[in-house]
Amino acid sequence: xxxxxxxxxxxxxxxxxxxxxxxxxxxxxxxxxxxxxxxxxxxxxxxxxxxxxxxxxxxxxxxxxxxxxxxxxxxxxxxxxxxxxxxxxxxxxxxxxxxxxxxxxxxxxxxxxxxxxxxxxxxxxxxxxxxxxxxxxxxxxxxxxxxxxxxxxxxxxxxxxxxxxxxxxxxxxxxxxxxxxxxxxxxxxxxxxxxxxxxxxxxxxxxxxxxxxxxxxxxxxxxxxxxxxxxxxxxxxxxxxxxxxxxxxxxxxxxxxxxxxxxxxxxxxxxxxxxxxxxxxxxxxxxxxxxxxxxxxxxxxxxxx
Amino acid sequence: xxxxxxxxxxxxxxxxxxxxxxxxxxxxxxxxxxxxxxxxxxxxxxxxxxxxxxxxxxxxxxxxxxxxxxxxxxxxxxxxxxxxxxxxxxxxxxxxxxxxxxxxxxxxxxxxxxxxxxxxxxxxxxxxxxxxxxxxxxxxxxxxxxxxxxxxxxxxxxxxxxxxxxxxxxxxxxxxxxxxxxxxxxxxxxxxxxxxxxxxxxxxxxxxxxxxxxxxxxxxxxxxxxxxxxxxxxxxxxxxxxxxxxxxxxxxxxxxxxxxxxxxxxxxxxxxxxxxxxxxxxxxxxxxxxxxxxxxxxxxxxxxxxxxxxxxxxx
Numbered sequence: 001x002x003x004x005x006x007x008x009x010x011x012x013x014x015x016x017x018x019x020x021x022x023x024x025x026x027x028x029x030x031x032x033x034x035x036x037x038x039x040x041x042x043x044x045x046x047x048x049x050x051x052x053x054x055x056x057x058x059x060x061x062x063x064x065x066x067x068x069x070x071x072x073x074x075x076x077x078x079x080x081x082x083x084x085x086x087x088x089x090x091x092x093x094x095x096x097x098x099x100x101x102x103x104x105x106x107x108x109x110x111x112x113x114x115x116x117x118x119x120x121x122x123x124x125x126x127x128x129x130x131x132x133x134x135x136x137x138x139x140x141x142x143x144x145x146x147x148x149x150x151x152x153x154x155x156x157x158x159x160x161x162x163x164x165x166x167x168x169x170x171x172x173x174x175x176x177x178x179x180x181x182x183x184x185x186x187x188x189x190x191x192x193x194x195x196x197x198x199x200x201x202x203x204x205x206x207x208x209x210x211x212x213x214x215x216x217x218x219x220x221x222x223x224x225x226x227x228x229x230x231x232x233x234x235x236x237x238x239x240x241x242x243x244x245x246x247x248x249x250x251x252x253x254x255x256x257x258x259x260x261x262x263x264x265x266x267x268x269x270x271x272x273x274x275x276x277x278x279x280x281x282x283x284x285x286x287x288x289x290x291x292x293x294x295x296x297x298x299x300x301x302x303x304x305x
Numbered sequence: 306x307x308x309x310x311x312x313x314x315x316x317x318x319x320x321x322x323x324x325x326x327x328x329x330x331x332x333x334x335x336x337x338x339x340x341x342x343x344x345x346x347x348x349x350x351x352x353x354x355x356x357x358x359x360x361x362x363x364x365x366x367x368x369x370x371x372x373x374x375x376x377x378x379x380x381x382x383x384x385x386x387x388x389x390x391x392x393x394x395x396x397x398x399x400x401x402x403x404x405x406x407x408x409x410x411x412x413x414x415x416x417x418x419x420x421x422x423x424x425x426x427x428x429x430x431x432x433x434x435x436x437x438x439x440x441x442x443x444x445x446x447x448x449x450x451x452x453x454x455x456x457x458x459x460x461x462x463x464x465x466x467x468x469x470x471x472x473x474x475x476x477x478x479x480x481x482x483x484x485x486x487x488x489x490x491x492x493x494x495x496x497x498x499x500x501x502x503x504x505x506x507x508x509x510x511x512x513x514x515x516x517x518x519x520x521x522x523x524x525x526x527x528x529x530x531x532x533x534x535x536x537x538x539x540x541x542x543x544x545x546x547x548x549x550x551x552x553x554x555x556x557x558x559x560x561x562x563x564x565x566x567x568x569x570x571x572x573x574x575x576x577x578x579x580x581x582x583x584x585x586x587x588x589x590x591x592x593x594x595x596x597x598x599x600x601x602x603x604x605x606x607x608x609x610x611x612x613x614x615x616x617x618x619x620x
Contacts, residue, residue, distance in 0.1 A: 041419050042426075048416065049433045055491065056437075058459045059448045075462050121344035129330070130337025140344060143352055144544065145603050147551050149572055150596040153579050153589050154358035155351065157369070177347020208336060237442035239554045244580060255443040259558060262447050269451055279444035287439045291432055294439070298495060299502040 059280075063087070063273035070269050086274040090261075093271075096278065098250065099257035103236060106168050106253060110235035111228050113175035114182050118227060119220070121178035122186035123212055127198070137187075140180045148240070156244060166247045171238070175231075182227045185297065189223035190216060226297030229290055236283055254279045356596070362589035369583050380590035391591070393566050394574035397482065401570070402549040404486045410542060413496035418526070420497070421504050431498070438492035446558035449488045450475070453559070475560055478567035485555055485568060496541050503537035504530060535614040543603055550599050571595060 057077075062070060063086055065079040090096050124130070125137050159170040193216065201211050217224065239255040246252060252260065258279055262272050287294060338345070363380055367373045384391045416434065420427055452459045453474035461471045474484040511529050520528065531538075553572040556562060562569035575595070579588035 038422065038424050041422055041424065045416075045419055045430050049430055052433050052437055052491070052494070054459065055448060055452055058452065062451065071457055117343035117347065121341050124337050124340035124344075128333060128337035128340055130334040130341070133337065133341075136341065136345070140348070143348065145547050145600060146352060146356065147547065147592075147595055147599050149551060149575055150359050150592040151352060151355040153362065153585055153592060154355040156579075157358075157585065158355075160369075174347060174351050176343065177351065178344035179347075180344075183344055208340075233439055233441075239442050240576075258443045258447060262558075269454075269457070272447055273451065276444040276447045279442075280440055280448075283440055284436070287436060288432075291435070295431070295435065295498060298435075298498050 056280075059273050059277055062270055063277045065270045067268065067270060083270065086270045087278070089271060090274045090278060094257065094261045094275075095249065095252075096254075096257065096261075096275070099252055099254045100278075102251060103253040103255075106172065107232055107235040109168075109172050110175045111231040113172060114179060114231040115224055115227055117176045117178040118182035119186050119217065119224065120212075122183045122190055123216060125183065125187045126190035127195075128208075140183060144180050152240075152244070159245070165245060166251065167245070168242075168251075170245050171235075171241050175235075182230065185226060185230075186220065186223050189220050193219050222293065222296070225290065225293045229286070229294050229297060232286060233283060359589045359592050359596075362586050363593045364590075365586040366584075367586040369585050376586070380587050381594075383587070384590060384594070390566065390569065390574060394569045394571045397567070397569055398550055398552070398571040401482055401486060401552060402546065404482065405489055405549055406542060406545055408486065409490060409493055409496055409545060410538065412490060413493050413541075414500050414538075416493065416497040417500035417504055418530075420501050431501075435494035435498055438495035441492070442554055443558055445488075446555050449491075449555075450559045453484050453488075476564055478564055481560060481564065481568045485552070485559070488555060489552075496545070499537060499541055500534065503534040507533040532615045535610070536616055539606070539610050539614050543606060546602055546606065547599055550595060 061077055061079060064082045064084070065076065065086075066081075066083045069076045069079055125133065125140075155170065159165060164170050197215055197219075198211050201215055206214070237255060238253070239259070242253045242256050243259075246256060249257075249260070258275050261275050265271055364375060364377060365373050366376045366380070420431060420434075451457075455461055455471065455473050455476065458474070460474065464471055472480055474480050507530060511533065512525060515525050515529050551572050552570050553576065556568050556570045556573050557576070560568040562573050571591075572595075575588055575591050578584050578591060
């Protein structure tokens, strides 16, 4: 069948070529139009790309400026000299290194926790038959619509009552229970794994747990990477929960730390931008290293959803 | 209303067609509940119970300590009749959503259409557009606060190049919401990417057929691309809607709700009421209203889209 199709395509394209070559004027005009259109697309997309990049360039530029160059007119894009001392000052005038370590540890635990709970629930939704599965799956998707703000007051009261304030337990313990988004993503991926693989393993006497650990998880590395990435960005950026639950500065994550640092600085823009740059560097690095998985993850969750 | 629609959005799992003994089925069902328990327990403990508790707290005047007094609908009466800040924050949030949602859809979709061309360098452009959308939170807000600065900011520098009048982005009651919309649109890359994938999923023979029928670019967009990508669009607009009503960090960091409450988003009001003034009962009533608004608008969106969204392969 495929060879038939390709020969048909070749005939078609051949016909097109010959028509172009005979009617040279029409073809030339068409080609010109196409070139103009792609040039136009490049111009529009190029301007857009500049708009996307400019804020970050400006952030880095400002973070390296000596204070007086912030206010100079015309604007200075390349600071002279590069004031690396701004970065040193961010770390020396606030416990920024500590913020980074705390955030790193919390993010790491959060990532592992998200992968555990969500992959279990996703396996149940994809493969195990039990009464109420469809309804539960529907409810899970519907909870994507529940605003955090309607849940936060009772959970705050509850975690306060059991003495978890000023700790990361209110943020990390719920992470072990499947979140809708990750569960959905993993389930979609599990559905693409052939059932025959599992049935063969079951014939050989493998338990469900064995199948899950030795077949499903290894085959879902892509999806698990996506979940890990989404979780990384979530826990790294999370602001509201630590703002509410963490009360002492030595436990602040980067997000609350910067907010605190910036409000104490007032007009010192180079230092503010240096602090922001430090906080943005890890996510940016992770993004560029893993962008292929990340883009795929966005697409799977957004389109199939 | 929403449930069946939501489940209809996703492909159903393939299940084997074996006839099985009921004992085996019961065992499998038990297994199912064990495996789904991480979600089920989490749902009950961290969503369902808090939701009900929030509803109940909304009928009290609790402040976090002391006895709980049942006050009936007093909080709601106060909110609707004697609390101008409630209305102000509601208005701010609605205006933001009304500006941001259509703009992010139009911009995201147009960019996706532009990117859906077999041109060189598209992968790099795609990465550049997508990168800002993964950055969020406080650091980004701090960056934009300086970009909006009226004297030394990037945005007014650009306006100055074109000899346009400078805009007092954060100090004007009129401009502060557009400023935050602009900042959020910087992250349009994520929806662009999703729309792009949706567009690329449209079978090409549909385009060939419509082209054979003499449909031009505009009609192909209107009669093929948009209907075929409508489930993707609906899903994204829905999540965007939910997110718009919860905007907090940006306003908290950049404007603190000012000037003169012009950017006092609903979530900011809720935060101040609950964790600043410790009026937990009153804030819970506000939370319940937010829940009703978000769920209500989502249902309206589903209703409205029912005749317009086209699910391929499902009649």
